Amino acid sequence: MNAPGNPNEPQQMPQPTPQPSSRATTAKRTIVAVTAVVGGVALVAVGASATYAALSPMRVDSLESIVDGAASSGGEHFDDFDTFDDQSDVAAVPDADGPTGEQSYTMAIDGVSSLDLEIGAADFTLAFGDVSEAELTVAGPSADAWKLAVDEGQLSVETPNRGVSCLFNCADGNHTTATLTLPKSLSETGTLDADISLEGGALQATGSFRELDLSVDAGEARIDGEAQSAAVDVEAGKAVIDLAGVRTAEVEVAAGSAEVNLTGKAPDRVAVNAATGRAVIDLPQADYRVDIASELGEVKNQLSIDESSKHAVSVRAEAAQVTLK
The missing domain is CATH 1.20.5 (Single alpha-helices involved in coiled-coils or other helix-helix interfaces)
Known part of the structure; x- marks a missing residue:
């Protein structure tokens, strides 16, 4: 038997189990x-x-x-698919014999009177030369996925959408270059319309157009030659335009910059609308009727002014810098 304890001896109380501090718990969580x-x-x-x-x-x-x-089954199921009866809505097939990473496309241009170029993430060149049909040469990733087609008199070029395949696998050096060469006859008449959009990369074009419509969402576009009318819309990036013979011009800048140089006879009408960014408009020597409205922007007018002139220039600048010279 154990000896009874001394009633006068202090009793030891059980020690509580240590609890983690609130700071340590928060860190762990x-x-x-x-x-x-x-x-x-x-x-x-x-x-x-x-x-x-x-x-x-x-x-x-x-x-x-x-x-x-x-x-x-003898080809009977192909009756369910549409076939092409003429030159309308025909797409070119890339040349399978081209080098790895490089593809060539060709397309007849009979009846073509307009261009629709949708370029993204590439260095693209439009030229007119000694060829009998449209020739598109592409080098780089997805070169075999470009589209060259003719539909109701319009020749179109469209870059592929790299989509998910480029989400996690866009290595440095995935650079694409492309050149579209058209017969000189399309440019010599001055009746070719061109609708060009750039969504990244760079674009260089030289030619004679009737109506030229350029849209730059990103990247840099440079176009020189001739046109009867020109519309330039810069959402971001840069546009450099050098054209002769323009009668009417519209320039819009949301952000980025537009440099427009018009030569030859003085245009009948030029309209500039700039939200932010910068626009420089260089016009032929003449007297102009100028209308300027600016909120937070800055407009420098170096043109010769004559309120009775038939050559009209209007500028709307919200928070942009616009130079007329």
Whole structure:
């Protein structure tokens, strides 16, 4: 038997279990939360890449199965598809014999009276030369996915949308260059209309146009030659225009800059609307009737003014710098 304890001896109380401080608990919770978020982002990236890799061959396999099935049945299934009866809505097929990473397209230009160029993430050149049909040469990623087509008298060029394939795999050096060469006859008559849009990269064009419409969302565009009318819209980036013979010109700048140099006879009408950014308009020597309205912007007018002149220039500048000279 154990001897009874001394009633006068102090009793030892049980010690409470130490609890983590609120600061340490908060730190641990923060680390766990951050780890979960990073892991979730990684899973999304892996899932997107895997989905794209899985779906891309499926589309090709599906197309091949359709073609093989139609061929085995004597081609009767092809009756369900539209066929091209004439030159309308015809797309060029890239030359399979071209070097790796380089493709060539050709297209007849009979009846063509206008151009529609939609260029993105490439260095593009439009030229007129000693060729009998439209020739498009592309070098770089997705060179075989460009579109050169003719539809109801309009020749169009469209760059591919790299989409998901470029979301996680856009290595440095993925640079695309392209040159569209058209017969000189299309430029010599001065009756060709051109609608050009640039969404990144660079564009260089030289030629004679009837109506020229340029839109720059990003990148830098440089166009020189002749035109009867010109419309330049710069959302961002830069446009440098040097044209002769322009009768009417419209310049809009949301951001970025536009440099427009008009030569030859003085134009009948020039309209400039600039929200932010910079616009420089260089006009032929003449007297002009000038109308200027500026809110927070700055307009420098170096033109010779005559209120009775038939050559009219109007400027609207919100918070931009506009120079007339």
